[in-house]
Each structure stands twice: as structure tokens, then as C-alpha cells.
Amino acid sequence: MESQPYAIQSVEKAxxxxxxxxxxxxxxxxxxxxxxxxxxxxxxxxxxxxxxxGGLLTRNTESEPYRLGxxxxxxxxHVISYLDLREVARPLLRDLAxxxxxxxxxxxxxxxxxxxxxxxxPPERLVKNIxxxxxxxxxxxxxxxxxxxxxxxxSRLDRTLPAELACFTPHTVTSPDDLRRELSLILRQGYxxxxxxxxxxxNAVAVPVFDHAGRVQSSIxxxxxxxxxxxxxxxxxxxALRTTAADISRRLGNRDVWTM
Amino acid sequence: MESQPYAIQSVEKAxxxxxxxxxxxxxxxxxxxxxxxxxxxxxxxxxxxxxxxGGLLTRNTESEPYRLGxxxxxxxxHVISYLDLREVARPLLRDLAxxxxxxxxxxxxxxxxxxxxxxxxPPERLVKNIxxxxxxxxxxxxxxxxxxxxxxxxSRLDRTLPAELACFTPHTVTSPDDLRRELSLILRQGYxxxxxxxxxxxNAVAVPVFDHAGRVQSSIxxxxxxxxxxxxxxxxxxxALRTTAADISRRLGNRDVWTM
DNA sequence: AGGTGCGTTGCATAATACGCAACATGGTTG
DNA sequence: CAACCATGTTGCGTATTATGCAACGCACCT
Numbered sequence: 001m002e003s004q005p006y007a008i009q010s011v012e013k014a015x016x017x018x019x020x021x022x023x024x025x026x027x028x029x030x031x032x033x034x035x036x037x038x039x040x041x042x043x044x045x046x047x048x049x050x051x052x053x054g055g056l057l058t059r060n061t062e063s064e065p066y067r068l069g070x071x072x073x074x075x076x077x078h079v080i081s082y083l084d085l086r087e088v089a090r091p092l093l094r095d096l097a098x099x100x101x102x103x104x105x106x107x108x109x110x111x112x113x114x115x116x117x118x119x120x121x122p123p124e125r126l127v128k129n130i131x132x133x134x135x136x137x138x139x140x141x142x143x144x145x146x147x148x149x150x151x152x153x154x155s156r157l158d159r160t161l162p163a164e165l166a167c168f169t170p171h172t173v174t175s176p177d178d179l180r181r182e183l184s185l186i187l188r189q190g191y192x193x194x195x196x197x198x199x200x201x202x203n204a205v206a207v208p209v210f211d212h213a214g215r216v217q218s219s220i221x222x223x224x225x226x227x228x229x230x231x232x233x234x235x236x237x238x239x240a241l242r243t244t245a246a247d248i249s250r251r252l253g254n255r256d257v258w259t260m
Numbered sequence: 261m262e263s264q265p266y267a268i269q270s271v272e273k274a275x276x277x278x279x280x281x282x283x284x285x286x287x288x289x290x291x292x293x294x295x296x297x298x299x300x301x302x303x304x305x306x307x308x309x310x311x312x313x314g315g316l317l318t319r320n321t322e323s324e325p326y327r328l329g330x331x332x333x334x335x336x337x338h339v340i341s342y343l344d345l346r347e348v349a350r351p352l353l354r355d356l357a358x359x360x361x362x363x364x365x366x367x368x369x370x371x372x373x374x375x376x377x378x379x380x381x382p383p384e385r386l387v388k389n390i391x392x393x394x395x396x397x398x399x400x401x402x403x404x405x406x407x408x409x410x411x412x413x414x415s416r417l418d419r420t421l422p423a424e425l426a427c428f429t430p431h432t433v434t435s436p437d438d439l440r441r442e443l444s445l446i447l448r449q450g451y452x453x454x455x456x457x458x459x460x461x462x463n464a465v466a467v468p469v470f471d472h473a474g475r476v477q478s479s480i481x482x483x484x485x486x487x488x489x490x491x492x493x494x495x496x497x498x499x500a501l502r503t504t505a506a507d508i509s510r511r512l513g514n515r516d517v518w519t520m
Numbered sequence: 521a522g523g524t525g526c527g528t529t530g531c532a533t534a535a536t537a538c539g540c541a542a543c544a545t546g547g548t549t550g
Numbered sequence: 551c552a553a554c555c556a557t558g559t560t561g562c563g564t565a566t567t568a569t570g571c572a573a574c575g576c577a578c579c580t
Contacts, residue, residue: 006306006309006528006529007306007309007310007313008270008274008306008307008310008567008568009537009566009567009568010268010270010271010536010537010538010567010568011270011271011273011274011307011310011311011314012310012313012314014268014271014274015310015311015314015316018335019314019331019335021335021338022338023338026338026340027340029557029558030557030558030559031556031557031558032557039538040538040539040540041539041557041558041559042538042539042540042558042559042560043537043538043539045558045559045560046266046267046268046537046538046559046560047268047271049266049267049559050267050268050271050272050275051271051275053267053272054271054272054275054279055370056275058341062545062557062558062559063545063546063557063558067339067340067341068335068336068338068339068340068341069339069341070339070341070342070368070370070375070377070394071279071394072332072335072336072339073336073339073375073377073393073394074375074376074393074394074395074396075278075279075281075328075332075336075394076328076332076333076335076336076337076394077336077391077393077394078281078282078283078286078328078391078394079327079328079329079330079332079333080286080287080327080328081318081327081328081329081330082330090350091351091354094351108330110330115330115333115334116334117330117333131337131338133333133334133337134330134331134333134334134335134336134337134338135334136334266559266560268536268537269535269536269537269568270536270537270567270568270569289526289527290526290527290528291525291526291527292526299569300569300570300571301526301527301528302527302528302529302569302570302571303568303569303570305527305528305529306528306529306568306569309528322526322527322528322576323526323527323576323577
């Protein structure tokens with residue numbers, strides 16, 4: 001699933017173009033994107049025109065930059081993976097963000113990375129919308145990643161855990177043995193934390209979300225700056241997260257929520 | 261914007277494949293999709309493998325069908341058109357669906373069609389999730405379409421209104437003159453309705469949503485079966501819609517809401 | 521066992537995507 | 551005003567690559 005031996009190059013190029021649009025750069029002109037990617041501008045012009053024809057890109061006039069198109073909203077709505085989870089979790093996570101006054105995320109495992117499915121920032125903290133929905137993150141130094149790792153069956157843990165744990169900050173755990181010890185602790189205490197392990201100044205707490213069959217397929221997190229999300233507050237956040245996770249589980253049809 | 265003279269064929273094919281996935285058919289095998297599209301299965305296999313490599317499609321194992329991939333969620337989250345509108349409207353529309361016990365939609369204009377951005381079905385009515393997010397509909401025989409048409413400047417109305425109004429049911433208004441007369445009425449009465457004009461058995465009421473600058477860029481609708489959403493109830497639905505629309509407007513930063 | 525269906529892949533070649541170069545447009549500067 | 555620069559588009563020829571054929575491995579069924 002990870003290594004694809006062959007791909008159609010022009011389709012790959014189109015996908016690369018789509019992925020150039022993001023929170024930091026939501027608009028691209030043809031020439032500037034061509035320079036950015038190192039491709040000829042006529043190639044980029046034709047690829048973008050094709051994506052525009054299909055509704056995946058849009059722009060107002062020929063002299064204005066392209067943006068992602070509305071067709072993507074329709075496609076995303078038909079992504080059935082996690083569809084119930086997202087619908088069910090949204091209002092609950094919004095409430096949680098409001099009550100704990102920090103950013104709240106819904107995170108799932110995808111290959112050897114985790115992906116942010118939803119993010120809620122309390123309005124009072126919206127000084128900077130960091131736009132993390134869809135963002136992929138390393139599994140070993142995110143709180144959600146650790147929770148999801150901790151709940152994997154051992155055979156799958158071996159396959160999922162990267163052989164080398166990349167170092168992002170001086171606090172990143174890069175020893176697989178250290179991480180495995182921590183995963184055992186996470187299972188016992190019921191939540192995971194990161195203290196500036198992925199990004200200096202960013203801490204997070206995460207708990208598992210059990211689906212209708214009692215499996216852990218996702219995690220919800222509270223994240224914020226290290227000066228606010230401090231270690232002495234981790235248990236409090238964990239408790240609030242656990243309450244919300246139980247609500248989500250219950251709504252997903254899990255009958256064992258009260259025994260968790 | 262509508263007619264693109266040239267497109268890269270393999271990219272077009274890839275887009276066609278993505279659009280084959282929808283509410284009615286969220287999963288496709290390689291061979292069945294190849295048959296459906298009339299393409300050779302090796303072509304389809306390679307296109308889908310490329311889309312899988314890019315995260316736009318996914319599947320568990322080689323013998324299982326493909327589904328749309330999580331990367332689309334990230335792309336959709338970066339569609340900046342209407343981003344604020346969707347965020348702001350979601351909770352309000354959920355409440356409205358619950359209180360009026362019918363399906364509620366958020367709709368925008370895109371070219372000469374309207375597109376559903378959001379849809380909320382009250383849980384008690386979820387006998388059939390019709391999956392309309394992203395769905396494109398004709399502009400002349402949908403309540404939201406009529407509202408959006410009614411609020412267009414005359415020059416843009418001429419350009420947007422199709423020369424021929426397609427007929428969908430015996431009730432569809434197909435005379436441009438009749439439709440223009442109705443648009444004047446809609447402006448005066450403040451809401452639009454369709455009575456089985458797009459689909460037999462489906463009625464809807466729609467009102468405009470004014471953005472921060474007082475322009476009408478979207479519409480919200482209540483829709484339901486003709487036996488429940490009856491003409492004598494249209495004004496009641498319109499009033500509820502108007503209240504919600506005013507809330508949305510206010511949150512979008514419109515200061516003139518109380519004078520609407 | 522044979523038959524059927526699925527999805528993948530090596531290969532050759534026809535088709536097409538690509539880069540060049542020219543063009544039209546808009547904006548800026550002297 | 552003309553010259554210059556930037557943008558994005560497009561005709562053209564050809565090198566590259568996407569495509570279809572055919573074969574294969576695998577799973578399932580009779």
C-alpha cells in the first residue's frame with residue numbers, strides 16, 4: 001500500500017498540484033506554481049485547466065489565481081471511511097473545545113502516520129487558525145499517535161512502528177524501546193501525552209475512542225501551547241477527553257461504554 | 261469557465277474515476293469500474309493505483325474494492341470558498357433540522373448550477389440518508405436556485421439563466437418568462453418554493469443568506485416529501501429559515517441583519 | 521480437475537503530454 | 551507615448567508515455 005511500483009505520471013502531477021494548495025498557500029497562479037514545482041508553465045497551465053474543468057480547481061477569471069474547487073467538498077462527503085465517526089464527533093468536540101478552551105482534534109491512523117480528521121478551536125483562541133484538518137503527522141511523537149499505537153495488536157504494532165523514529169525536537173523519543181515502554185504505560189493510565197516532542201512549544205493529551213465493536217480506530221486530543229497545557233493539567237484534560245470519547249462511543253453504538 | 265478547449269486526457273480519466281464514487285456506489289472494484297466506464301481494465305487499474313498512491317483512493321487489500329481516500333478530506337478542508345459560511349452555518353442548520361423535522365440544506369451557486377454544501381437530516385427521519393453534499397442541481401427548478409437567481413444583478417442573471425429550461429417533471433417551469441415573473445415574486449415575498457418541479461414527490465422552501473457585505477451568495481432550504489412539506493406550511497418553514505439565515509448572516513459579520 | 525473472475529504487469533506502439541516559441545493582455549516605468 | 555515585464559494561453563512537432571494486448575497468479579466455484 002505504501003510503495004507503488006508504477007504510477008501514471010501526468011495523474012501524479014495533477015495530484016501534486018492539488019496538494020500544493022493548503023492552509024499556508026490557498027491560492028496559486030500558473031507561473032508561480034510552475035516555478036515552485038520546477039515544471040514548465042505550459043504543462044502546469046494545462047494540468048490546472050484540466051483540474052478546473054473537473055471542478056477540482058476554480059478561479060474567477062483567467063488573470064486571477066486558482067483555488068481548490070467545490071467538487072472536492074462533494075468528494076470528501078463521499079469518503080465513507082470514518083463518515084459516522086466524523087458526523088457523531090463534531091458537535092461533541094465543538095462543545096469540548098469550548099469548555100476546555102483549547103484546540104481539540106479527532107485523529108485516525110493511516111499507514112504509519114496519523115491524520116487529523118477534524119479540528120475545533122475555541123473562538124476565543126482563534127488568533128491563528130492553524131488549519132490542521134487533513135494534516136498528516138508522525139505517529140511516534142503525537143499524543144494521538146501514541147494512543148493508537150498502544151491499542152494496536154502486537155503483530156500490527158511491529159508493522160506500523162517505523163524502524164527509525166525521527167527526531168523533531170530535543171524532547172522527541174527516538175528509542176523504539178523507550179517508546180514501547182511508554183505505550184504500556186499509556187494502556188494502563190488510559191491516556192497519552194506529548195510534551196514538546198513533535199514541536200517545541202506544543203503539548204497535547206489524547207485518549208482512545210472505541211467504535212461500535214469496541215475497537216480503537218481513532219483518538220481525540222486536546223492540544224495547546226506548552227505554557228497553557230502543562231503537565232499538572234494533563235489528568236484534568238484526560239478526564240474531559242474521556243467523557244467526550246465515551247459519548248462518541250455510545251453514539252457509535254458501543255454498548256460497553258460504561259465499563260471502559 | 262464552462263467549456264475548456266483542451267484537457268489532459270489521463271487526468272480527465274482520473275477525475276472521472278473519482279466522480280464514480282458516490283452515495284449510491286461508494287466502492288468499486290477495478291474490473292467492474294472498467295466495465296462501467298467502457299475502458300480497458302489495465303488502464304483503470306493503473307489510474308486507480310496512481311490515485312491510491314496519492315491518497316485520493318484507498319483499499320484494504322488488493323482483493324478488496326477501492327474507496328475514496330482520506331486525502332480528500334484534507335483537500336476539502338482547504339477549499340477556501342465558503343469556508344467561513346460552512347463553519348458558521350453547520351450548528352445552526354443542525355438545530356433547524358431538528359426543530360422543523362425536515363431535511364435542511366446549504367446551497368451555493370456554481371456556474372449555471374447550484375451545489376449542496378451541507379445537509380442535515382433529523383435523526384428521526386434518517387430512514388434514508390440521501391447524501392446530497394456536493395450534489396449539483398439545476399438552478400431553475402430548485403428552491404435555492406430560484407432564490408439565488410432572484411438576487412442576481414440583471415446582467416448576471418442573463419448570463420446565468422440557461423437558454424433552455426430542462427423539464428424534469430410535469431410541474432417544471434420551462435418558460436424563461438414565467439420563471440422571471442416568479443423571480444420577481446420571490447424578491448417581494450422573501451422566499452422561494454418548488455412543488456415537485458425537480459423531482460416528483462419532493463417539495464422545498466428556500467431563503468437567501470446575506471454575507472458580511474450584504475450580498476446573497478448562498479441559500480438555505482427545508483426540503484421533504486410532498487405529503488409533508490405542503491404549500492400551506494411554506495410560510496412557516498420560510499419564517500424558520502429566515503430566522504436561521506439571519507443568525508448565519510450575523511455570525512458572518514453582517515451588521516444589517518435586523519433591517520432585512 | 522477445469523473454468524471463471526479478479527487485479528496486476530511486461531511489452532510494443534500508437535497516442536498524447538510536453539516544451540518551445542509565439543502571442544495577447546495587463547500593468548508599470550521613464 | 552513606447553518599452554519593458556509579467557502573466558497565462560496555445561499551435562506545433564516530437565520525444566515520451568499511456569494504452570491495450572496477452573499472459574500470469576490467485577481465489578473461488580462446480
